[in-house]
Amino acid sequence: MEDLKWDEDRLYQLVQEKLGDYLFLVVSNREPYIHSMSGKEIICNRPVSGLTEALDPVMRASKGTWVAYGSGDADRTVVDSSNRVVVPLEKPEYTLRRVWLTDDEVAGFYLGFSNEGLWPLCHVAFVSPTYRETDWDTYKRVNRIFAEAVLQEVAGRKAMVLVQDYHFALLSRLIKEQRPDLTVGQFWHIPWPSHEIFRTCPWQEEILDGLLGNDLLGFHTQSYCHNLLATVEHTLKANVDHNRSTLTYRGKTTLVQPFPISVDFDRLSQEAGNEAVEREMESLRHEFDLAGKYVGVGMDRMDYTKGILERLQALDKFFENFPDYRGKVVFIQAGMPSRTQIDSYQKSNERIDNLASSINSKYGNESWKPLVMMTRQLTLVTLVALRRLANFCVVSSVHDGMNLVAKEYVSSRIDVDGVLILSQFAGAVDEMPDALLINPYAITEFANQIKKAVEMPEMERRRRMKTMRETVSNHNIYWWGASIVSNLISIARV
Ligand code: GDG
Numbered sequence: 001m002e003d004l005k006w007d008e009d010r011l012y013q014l015v016q017e018k019l020g021d022y023l024f025l026v027v028s029n030r031e032p033y034i035h036s037m038s039g040k041e042i043i044c045n046r047p048v049s050g051l052t053e054a055l056d057p058v059m060r061a062s063k064g065t066w067v068a069y070g071s072g073d074a075d076r077t078v079v080d081s082s083n084r085v086v087v088p089l090e091k092p093e094y095t096l097r098r099v100w101l102t103d104d105e106v107a108g109f110y111l112g113f114s115n116e117g118l119w120p121l122c123h124v125a126f127v128s129p130t131y132r133e134t135d136w137d138t139y140k141r142v143n144r145i146f147a148e149a150v151l152q153e154v155a156g157r158k159a160m161v162l163v164q165d166y167h168f169a170l171l172s173r174l175i176k177e178q179r180p181d182l183t184v185g186q187f188w189h190i191p192w193p194s195h196e197i198f199r200t201c202p203w204q205e206e207i208l209d210g211l212l213g214n215d216l217l218g219f220h221t222q223s224y225c226h227n228l229l230a231t232v233e234h235t236l237k238a239n240v241d242h243n244r245s246t247l248t249y250r251g252k253t254t255l256v257q258p259f260p261i262s263v264d265f266d267r268l269s270q271e272a273g274n275e276a277v278e279r280e281m282e283s284l285r286h287e288f289d290l291a292g293k294y295v296g297v298g299m300d301r302m303d304y305t306k307g308i309l310e311r312l313q314a315l316d317k318f319f320e321n322f323p324d325y326r327g328k329v330v331f332i333q334a335g336m337p338s339r340t341q342i343d344s345y346q347k348s349n350e351r352i353d354n355l356a357s358s359i360n361s362k363y364g365n366e367s368w369k370p371l372v373m374m375t376r377q378l379t380l381v382t383l384v385a386l387r388r389l390a391n392f393c394v395v396s397s398v399h400d401g402m403n404l405v406a407k408e409y410v411s412s413r414i415d416v417d418g419v420l421i422l423s424q425f426a427g428a429v430d431e432m433p434d435a436l437l438i439n440p441y442a443i444t445e446f447a448n449q450i451k452k453a454v455e456m457p458e459m460e461r462r463r464r465m466k467t468m469r470e471t472v473s474n475h476n477i478y479w480w481g482a483s484i485v486s487n488l489i490s491i492a493r494v
Contacts, residue, residue, distance in 0.1 A: 005473070005474060005476075005479075006476060006478035006479040006481075006482050007266065007476075007478050008056075008057045008478060009057075010478065010482070011054075011057045011058060011061075011478045011481050011482050011485075012057045012058075012060065012061040013061075014061075014482055014485065014486065015057070015058050015061035015062050015485060016061045016062075018485075018486075018489045019061070019062050019160075019489065021157075021158060022062075022157075022158050022159055022160050022183075022492060023062075023064060023065065023153075023154060023157045023158065023159040023160070024058060024059070024062035024064035024065075024159070024160055024162075025064055025065050025066075025067065025150060025153060025154065025159055025160065025161045025162070026055055026058075026059065026064065026065075026066045026067070026161075026162050026163075026164065027066075027067045027068070027146060027150060027161065027162070027163045027164060027168060027171065028051070028066070028067075028068050028163075028164035028165065028167075029068065029069050029110065029114075029164070029165065029167040029168075030047060030049070030068060030069070030071075031047075031066070031068035031069065031070060031071065031072075031075075031096060031098065032046065032047070032052045032055070032056070032059075032066055032068065032087065032096065033045070033046055033085075033087045033088060033096055034046075034047065034071060034072035034075065035072045035074040035075050035077065035078050035085075036072040036073050036074050036075075037073050037074050042074045042077060042078065043074075044087075044088065044089060045072075046088075048380065051164065051189075051261075053263075053264050053267075053477050054261075054477040054478065054480055054481035055162075055481060057478070057481070058481055058485055059093065059094040060093040060094060062094070063093070063094055063095075064094050064095070065084075065094065065095040065096075065097055065153045066094065066095070066096050066097070067097045067099060067146065067149050067150055067153060068096065068097075068098065068099065069098070069099050069100075069101055069106075070083075070098030070099065070100055075098055076098075076100070079098055082097075082152075083097060083098045083099070083100070083149075084096065084097050084098075085098070095153075097149055097153050099145060099146055099149050101142060101145070104138070105138055105141070105142055105145075107138075108132075108134060108135045108137070108138025108139065108142075109135070109138045109139050109141075109142035109167070110167065111339070111341055111342060112130075112132060112134075112135030112138065112139070113132070113135040113136055113138065113139035114139065114166060114167045115339055115342060116129065116130040116132075116135070116342060116344075117129050117130060117131055117132075117135060117136070117139075117201070118166045118169070118190075119166070119190065119305075120344070121193065121197065121198065121200070121201055122166065122190045122191050122192060122193055123190065123191060123193075123305045123398075123399040123400075124191075124193060124197065124398070124399045124425075125304055125305045125398045125399050126398075127304055127344050129200065129201070131201065131202055131203075136202075136203055139170075140170060142167075143168055143169070143170040143171050143174060143210075144170075144174060146168060146171055147171055147174035147175050147178075150171075150175055151175065151178055151179065154179065154182065158181070158182075158492075159182050159183075160182070160183045160184075160185070160488050160489070160492055161175060161182055161183070161184045161185070162185050162186070162187070162484065162485075162488065163184065163185070163186040163187075163214070164186070164187055164189070165186075165187070165188060165189045165190075166188060166189070166190055168186070169207045169210045169211055170206065170207070170210035170213075171186075171210070171213075172184045172186055172210065172211065172213035172214040173209060173210040173211075173212070173213025174210075174213070175213065176213045176252075177213075180252075183215050183216075183488055183491050183492035184213065184214050184215055184216075185214055185215060185216035185217070185218065185484065185487070185488045185491075186211065186214045186216070186217055186218065187218040187219075187259065187261075187484065188211075188217070188218065188219050188224070188401075189220070189261070189401050189402075190401040191219075191220075191224050191227075191399055191400070191401050191427070192219055192224040192225075192227040192228045192231070193227060194227055194230070194231075195227070195230050195231040195233075195234045195235070198227075198231045198235075199231075199234070199235065204231075204235055205235060205236065208231065208232055208235055208236055209236065209249075209250075211228075211254075212232070212236070212238065212247055212249045212250070212252075212254050214254050215252075215253075215254060215255065215488075215491045216254070216255050216257065216484075216487050216488055216491055217254055217255070217256045217257075218256075218257055218258070218259040218484060219256070219257075219258055219259070219401075220258065220259070220260050220261060220401050220402040220427040221258050221260065221402075221427045221430050222258045222430075224258070224401075224427070225245060225256045225257065225258050228256055229242060229245065229247065229256060232247050232249070236249055237249075245257060255487070255491070257487065259480055259483050259484050260402060260427065260428075260430065260431060260475060260480065261401075261402050261404070261477070261480050262404075262407055262472060262475050262476050262477045262479065262480050263404055263407045263408050263411055263472065263476065263477055264411075264476060264477050264478075265407075265411045265469075265472050265473045265476045265477075266473070266476070268384075268408060268411035268412055269411055269412070269414050271380070271384055271412075272384055272387070272388055272411075272412040272413070272414045273414055274381075274384075276381050277381055277384045277385050277388060280381050280382055280384075280385035281385045281388055281389050284332075284382070284385055284386065284389060285389070288330060288332065288369070288372050289330075289367075289368075289369075290330055290389065293328055293329060293330045294325075294328060294329045294330070294391045294392075294454050295329075295330055295331075295332065295389050295390050295391050295392075296315075296329065296330070296331040296332070296390060296391065296392045296393070296394060296450070296453075297331070297332045297333070297334065297386045297387070297389070297390040297392075297393050297394070298311055298331070298332075298333045298334070298335075298393070298394045298395075298396070299333075299334040299335070299383060299386060299387075299393075299405050300334075300335055300336070300405060301335070301336050301338040302335040302336065302337050302338050302345070302348075302349055302352075302375060303338055303339070303345070303348075304344060304345065304348040304398075305397055305398055305399055305400060306396070306397050306398075306400070307396035307397050307398045307423060307440040308333065308335065308348075308352050308396070309348065309351055309352050309355065310396055310398065310440040310441060310443070310446070311333075311394050311396040311440070311446075312333075312352065312355045312356060312359060312371070313355065313443050313446075314396070314438075314440075314443050314446035314447045314450060315331055315359060315370070315371065315447075315450065316355070316358075316359050316362070317443050317444055317446070317447035318447040318450045318451060319359070319362075319363045319370060320447075321444070321447055322447075322451055325451070325454065326363055326368070326370070327365075327367075327368045329370065329454060330368075330369070330370060330371075330372065331370065331371050331372070331394075332371075332372045332374060332386060332390075333356070333371065333372070333373050333374065333375070334374040334375070334378055334382075334383065334386060335373070335374070335375040335376075336375075336376075336377050336378070337349075337375065337376070337377070349375075353373075356371055356373050359371050383408075384412055387408065387409050387412035387413070387418075388412055388413070388415075390409070390418060391418060391419065391453070391454065392418065392419040392420070392421055392450070392453040392454065393405070393406075393409040393418065393419075393420055393421070394421045394450075395409075395420070395421065395422050395423055395426055395428070396421070396423045396438060396440040396446070397423045397425055397426045397440070398423070398425055398440055398441070399425045399426075400423070400425065400426040400427060400428070401427050402426070402427040402428050403422075403423075403426040403427065403428045406420055406422055406426065406428040406432060406435070407428060407432075407472045410432075410465065410468045410469055410472050411469070411472055411473075413465055413469065416462050416465050416466055416469065417458070417461055417462060417465060418461065418465060419435075419436060419453040419456055419461055419464070419465075420432065420435040420436065420464075420465075420468065421435065421436045421438055421449055421450065421453055422435035422436065422437055422438070423437075423438055423439070423440050424437050424438065424439055425439075425440070431471050431472075431475060432468050432471065434463075434464040434465075434467045434468050435464070435468065436449045436452060436453055437449075
């Protein structure tokens, strides 16, 4: 897998050559294309996500089927009587099979058990999981609804199914019960915690039983794989082979492997050089009075796991301990609002807003605002311009499966400059030891690292950035997709 660099074409070829007559099927909660009404027109949007980028060539080459929840307000209008639509409409490549959920189902399955139960359970962020029995019942029901849709799509064919994420812990088992001959893999995009934490979940055995319905189970890092093996060892009567990283349970074996997700390095590098980005940089410099200042950025989905509060505490400490930098450093925090219906998110956002105001009133003056909060959905051009403007980028997750912001920052730095400050609790740290590492809870040390980033000599910045860019360029999103698909193909062919 390491010899030649992976790109979209090579991944496409791999699938064309090796898939044979297997149907390739992906299942995720979020759909790769969303149809919605814009006035009287139907428009089709593709959500910006690494996952759709990686799986798109696989889907195109395999002419497969993607099963997902139809969330757009025009989604029903464009499907046929079997709830299918060929996408993209203008150049049909593969089938999108939409699954419909009621508002109650979305509340219990998505917001409830997935995001108030499993999300805090798997992230050690000290937010207690909420285990509502009604949410769990809905989660089980929705997993069954998706299993039915998958089985209908497969019909009498041979197939490989790739399930995405923690929304579907029970799905693979449900599929295998009906069709043990299918090859089923799942990628879990968030961390897997230690056994001591996981056992707080009242339904731990059912969840593990569901996951062991998979032939292949992928996580971002080796340590999440170890945690899963240990959790199973403590919970189920399964045969655990740590050397081979396999689990044998109820007569079948699951291979557990790390597949560190990534970004489309070449595309991001190319976009970073666009004229529109240069213009946007100029306009941001002007708007926030950045000329001659050191600029730091943070860019996250507004989630308590991302350590935004801790980041602002460190910034507060930085201006307190190093007053010479007052007036010279501006930090821009971009944040896409997320899961705002959930109480823990509202509370976290409120604390962040309060601290942001307090930093600006404590240190700011008429000619200098230390902290700029851009907490709204930003365009791609603005995001790229922010990455390019930033002398340093801060990723301070208190826990994070991987964290793509770190890899995006590095990919956009076509000038091979800039400093990445990275939490040791983000999965990305395994591949990026050349970042300045922090413990987001150690506020004084974190503030010292901000100072180190600002003062780092150019040669050192370039040396570190060059190594990180090489890593992300080789371990790009197509390499991730190819690794998973190759594994699934070898399992299916045994
Ligand atoms: C999960 C895991 C894992 C940020 N602000 C804006 C915006 N963003 C984009 C970033 C990045 C994405 O959102 C966030 O990706 P992350 O990887 O940081 O995190 P999660 O959403 O939590 O994703 C994570 C990932 O799955 C993949 O497996 O890495 O660990 O938690 O792409 O650039 N995008 C837009 N406006 C913004 O303001 N459009």
